[in-house]
Amino acid sequence: MKRDLVIIGGGPAGLAAAIAAYDKGVRDILVVERESRPGGILKQCIHNGFGLTRFKESMTGPEYAQRFIDEAEKRKIEILTDTFVTRLTDKKEVTCMNERGIFTIQARAVILAMGCRERSKGALNIAGTRPAGLFSAGTAQKYVNLYGMLPGKRVVILGSGDIGLIMARRMTLEGAKVLCVCEIRPHSSGLRRNIAQCLDDFGIPLYLQHTIVEIRGKERVEGVVVAAVDKDKRPIAGTEKVFECDTVLFSVGLIPENELTKGAGIPLDGRTKGCTVDGDRETQAEGIFACGNVLHVHDLVDFVSEEAEIAGSAAAEYLFGGERQKRLIPVQAGQNVSYVLPQRLDAASESPQKLYFRVTGAIKNAVVRVEGGDGVREWKKIAVAPGEMEHITLPPAYFREAEGLCVSVLAQEA
Amino acid sequence: MYDVAVIGAGVVGAFCARELKKYDLDVVVAESADDVAAGASRANSGIVHAGFDAPAGSLKAKFNLEGNRLMEEVCRELGVKFYRNGSLVLAGKGQEEQLRALFERGIQNGVTGLRIVGREELAAMEPNVAEGAQSALYAPTGGIVCPYGLTIAAMGNAMDNGAALECGFKAVSAERCKGGWTLHAASGKTLSARIVINCAGYGSEQVAALFGDSSFRIGARKGEYMLLDRSCGGFVRHTMFSLPTAAGKGVLLTPTADGNVLVGPTSVEQAEYDTSVRREGFDDIRAKACLLMKDIPFSQTITSFAGVRAYSDRHDFIVEWSAACEGLFHVAGIESPGLTSAPALGAYAAKQVAEKLGAGKNSTFDPVRRPQHWFRSLTDEEKNEVIARRPEYGKIVCRCEEVTLGEIVDAMRTNPPARTLDGIKLRTRAGMGRCQSGFCQPGVFDILRSEYGLQADEVTKNGGKSFVIAGGEL
Numbered sequence: 046m047k048r049d050l051v052i053i054g055g056g057p058a059g060l061a062a063a064i065a066a067y068d069k070g071v072r073d074i075l076v077v078e079r080e081s082r083p084g085g086i087l088k089q090c091i092h093n094g095f096g097l098t099r100f101k102e103s104m105t106g107p108e109y110a111q112r113f114i115d116e117a118e119k120r121k122i123e124i125l126t127d128t129f130v131t132r133l134t135d136k137k138e139v140t141c142m143n144e145r146g147i148f149t150i151q152a153r154a155v156i157l158a159m160g161c162r163e164r165s166k167g168a169l170n171i172a173g174t175r176p177a178g179l180f181s182a183g184t185a186q187k188y189v190n191l192y193g194m195l196p197g198k199r200v201v202i203l204g205s206g207d208i209g210l211i212m213a214r215r216m217t218l219e220g221a222k223v224l225c226v227c228e229i230r231p232h233s234s235g236l237r238r239n240i241a242q243c244l245d246d247f248g249i250p251l252y253l254q255h256t257i258v259e260i261r262g263k264e265r266v267e268g269v270v271v272a273a274v275d276k277d278k279r280p281i282a283g284t285e286k287v288f289e290c291d292t293v294l295f296s297v298g299l300i301p302e303n304e305l306t307k308g309a310g311i312p313l314d315g316r317t318k319g320c321t322v323d324g325d326r327e328t329q330a331e332g333i334f335a336c337g338n339v340l341h342v343h344d345l346v347d348f349v350s351e352e353a354e355i356a357g358s359a360a361a362e363y364l365f366g367g368e369r370q371k372r373l374i375p376v377q378a379g380q381n382v383s384y385v386l387p388q389r390l391d392a393a394s395e396s397p398q399k400l401y402f403r404v405t406g407a408i409k410n411a412v413v414r415v416e417g418g419d420g421v422r423e424w425k426k427i428a429v430a431p432g433e434m435e436h437i438t439l440p441p442a443y444f445r446e447a448e449g450l451c452v453s454v455l456a457q458e459a
Numbered sequence: 460m461y462d463v464a465v466i467g468a469g470v471v472g473a474f475c476a477r478e479l480k481k482y483d484l485d486v487v488v489a490e491s492a493d494d495v496a497a498g499a500s501r502a503n504s505g506i507v508h509a510g511f512d513a514p515a516g517s518l519k520a521k522f523n524l525e526g527n528r529l530m531e532e533v534c535r536e537l538g539v540k541f542y543r544n545g546s547l548v549l550a551g552k553g554q555e556e557q558l559r560a561l562f563e564r565g566i567q568n569g570v571t572g573l574r575i576v577g578r579e580e581l582a583a584m585e586p587n588v589a590e591g592a593q594s595a596l597y598a599p600t601g602g603i604v605c606p607y608g609l610t611i612a613a614m615g616n617a618m619d620n621g622a623a624l625e626c627g628f629k630a631v632s633a634e635r636c637k638g639g640w641t642l643h644a645a646s647g648k649t650l651s652a653r654i655v656i657n658c659a660g661y662g663s664e665q666v667a668a669l670f671g672d673s674s675f676r677i678g679a680r681k682g683e684y685m686l687l688d689r690s691c692g693g694f695v696r697h698t699m700f701s702l703p704t705a706a707g708k709g710v711l712l713t714p715t716a717d718g719n720v721l722v723g724p725t726s727v728e729q730a731e732y733d734t735s736v737r738r739e740g741f742d743d744i745r746a747k748a749c750l751l752m753k754d755i756p757f758s759q760t761i762t763s764f765a766g767v768r769a770y771s772d773r774h775d776f777i778v779e780w781s782a783a784c785e786g787l788f789h790v791a792g793i794e795s796p797g798l799t800s801a802p803a804l805g806a807y808a809a810k811q812v813a814e815k816l817g818a819g820k821n822s823t824f825d826p827v828r829r830p831q832h833w834f835r836s837l838t839d840e841e842k843n844e845v846i847a848r849r850p851e852y853g854k855i856v857c858r859c860e861e862v863t864l865g866e867i868v869d870a871m872r873t874n875p876p877a878r879t880l881d882g883i884k885l886r887t888r889a890g891m892g893r894c895q896s897g898f899c900q901p902g903v904f905d906i907l908r909s910e911y912g913l914q915a916d917e918v919t920k921n922g923g924k925s926f927v928i929a930g931g932e933l
Contacts, residue, residue: 079855079858127854129855129858129861131861140839142842142853142855143853143854144846144850144851144853144854145846145850145853146842146843146846146847146853147839147842147843147846147853162893162894162897162898163894163897165761165762165893165894165895165897166895167686167760167761167762167763167895168760168761168762170685170736170738170741170760170763172735172736172737172738172740172741173735173736174734174735175734175736175764176920176925177919177920177921177925177926177927177929178929181894181895181897183897184896184897184898184900184901187901188901188928189933191901192901192915193932193933194915194928194930194931194932194933195928195929195930195931195932195933196927196928196929196930197929197930198929198930219930219933220930221930258738259735264920264921264923264924264925264926265924265925265926265929280738291929292929292930304859307690
């Protein structure tokens with residue numbers, strides 16, 4: 046089987062990429078989706094706040110997804126559901142498996158849009174027992190929102206990622222008592238608005254620099270021991286406090302799901318755990334693009350859609366014109382910046398380039414500084430935090446002669 | 460009345476049942492937990508020991524060697540993955556004499572192929588070996604096997620041949636009846652059999668006591684482990700040991716039969732059975748494992764757990780007829796190398812019992828069981844043939860381990876049937892991968908509900924009151 050464009054994943058990234066590619070003229074598109082319906086993780090995100098940036102209105106996750114599903118349907122883009130991609134090669138061979146069998150598609154271009162997974166509790170090496178009642182926050186969200194079941198009644202949440210914050214509110218609304226959210230770092234990894242709306246509004250305490258040091262209970266969780274940690278994240282003896290609970294939710298990070306990518310031998314960025322890409326979101330394998338949470342974990346789906354459109358349009362351009370002559374220059378993360386995406390930029394590009402980045406720690410009155418191009422450019426930001434992705438846009442005139450760029454964030458001098 | 464009741468469905472009980480079914484005997488296995496392999500057989504190193512470690516002349520040495528010899532054929536029959544990856548016991552500077560002593564003991568025990576390798580050869584065999592390791596005892600007959608997989612397969616094969624399994628049967632008393640014993644369970648159930656085999660692991664001292672036999676004590680020694688993701692699979696090829704001490708074989712580092720890397724165990728004496736893990740345990744594992752290998756990818760840890768070894772006060776296996784009580788046979792105190800020894804222990808116990816009962820051979824016994832991993836070992840073409848007949852084999856439920864709906868359905872319809880999330884996990888690997896069931900758990904939960912007609916609040920993680928949903932339906 047041969048297809049022009051195969052998109053792996055029918056979540057928000059895959060759908061937006063498909064629509065963008067279609068609108069640039071690509072007609073032979075196949076979106077491969079492992080679940081029974083497209084929409085990805087948005088299907089279980091029934092809270093609102095989606096689309097504020099992109100559509101200037103507040104939607105629920107399913108509503109946001111539906112817009113893209115409708116657009117894809119309007120264009121008659123084929124979405125193959127209940128189909129799992131088992132193998133990908135750098136020659137753009139995509140092997141799929143579904144109830145009709147195993148088959149390989151030779152694509153002319155591929156867009157990776159597999160999303161991410163939650164970092165599991167197992168990776169944390171928490172002392173104590175391993176009873177029922179330990180859930181990653183997203184799993185609990187699925188039980189509550191898609192199954193109509195409440196995992197437990199007294200809950201402690203470890204990690205202040207957005208899904209954990211959302212679930213603190215959700216479990217509370219469904220009648221559970223959420224005792225606290227513990228965050229080992231000195232700052233939350235979630236959005237500020239989620240801390241206000243999901244914890245503060247419900248009187249749920251957030252204990253920064255605290256972690257769970259022991260899980261108790263034989264068959265079902267009976268309690269946890271929480272302790273304060275020092276600056277090296279080591280528990281401080283004497284600060285232990287016992288919380289009786291029947292459930293623990295873990296919201297301790299998201300990891301791009303790049304098993305297929307690794308299988309294809311495409312290089313990943315150790316920091317983002319996604320591919321290293323250029324401004325087109327093209328990976329180091331020609332004709333294979335990546336977007337959404339498989340590329341780097343986003344806080345807002347609005348930016349996923351935007352990124353997917355870049356990838357979809359670029360894939361279309363590639364399909365019609367072949368690999369463009371690019372002059373790729375590296376974009377580096379400087380002081381206080383954990384990563385910048387894209388990692389490489391086509392200095393020959395005629396369009397402005399948007400750089401996305403995250404900071405390593407919260408800074409108030411920050412200055413974003415870009416160096417390496419035509420002089421030094423600076424942008425002021427009232428506040429930046431690791432939980433919120435930032436972006437700046439560079440005009441082509443800035444990077445045309447550059448050999449490499451560096452983005453840093455500094456505290457503004459008073 | 461059964462001919463034989465085996466108490467305990469760990470790896471030893473499972474092999475006793477399977478070997479008993481090679482004779483013309485009616486067999487029942489009574490297990491206190493809700494599934495097989497619930498104790499030490501679930502959480503151990505999964506090593507098939509070569510046999511150089513046990514004291515010469517001990518039962519451990521005898522059954523270890525015999526079990527190691529049998530393992531290949533047993534695993535082929537039962538369809539369990541077994542690899543003779545070989546083991547290496549590392550020695551640093553000044554430890555050559557101890558290593559030599561271990562080599563001599565191995566020779567005395569009858570271990571074949573043993574030799575001492577120098578630093579250069581060692582580094583070629585294991586490029587990531589720790590710098591401090593100067594030489595090693597190489598045992599090519601050492602191997603790895605999945606301990607719960609082996610238990611499930613042995614029990615399943617015994618059941619396929621007619622053995623009965625009573626889970627949730629916690630024996631609380633035993634009384635003489637005409638021609639044998641009647642066992643009473645906490646649940647009120649009873650079982651009668653002419654002979655009882657005590658394979659109750661940590662509980663075997665208590666089981667003996669039900670029969671008025673107090674000839675041995677059982678202690679509990681906890682071992683903690685860390686399991687690394689399959690992506691670290693190429694990090695180590697052999698099973699890496701340090702020199703044994705009085706406390707045991709110490710922390711080892713090994714590939715598992717399923718391609719992960721396992722590091723552990725610690726060794727913690729305990730007053731009672733407890734599988735909780737300790738923070739100090741992780742520190743201990745890290746510190747000791749670094750003496751074996753360098754740059755261990757601990758960041759790829761996907762889970763940590765603990766198992767409890769039940770050891771006897773004789774510090775050797777107890778494999779004998781009870782002196783205190785007619786009709787009771789003990790297979791107790793089976794600590795390491797118990798997994799290796801299990802096939803041999805089962806064969807020995809079954810022979811004793813069959814002779815006692817005058818039982819003949821069971822001419823219809825079929826030793827072969829379809830491998831649990833049969834589907835995943837097919838070629839794409841063969842898989843397509845299966846999917847054409849049974850489309851559920853084309854539907855992936857666990858994405859990390861790529862487990863299909865068909866395999867999960869089979870796990871509930873094959874002996875011994877899975878009834879819990881952990882039961883499915885141990886049989887199919889669904890939930891055992893890097894996301895640790897985050898994605899597939901609700902799916903497996905649904906499959907269990909529909910197969911057994913369970914309410915939402917009836918599905919358990921591993922039986923008893925380990926309910927998954929504790930807040931009810933909304």
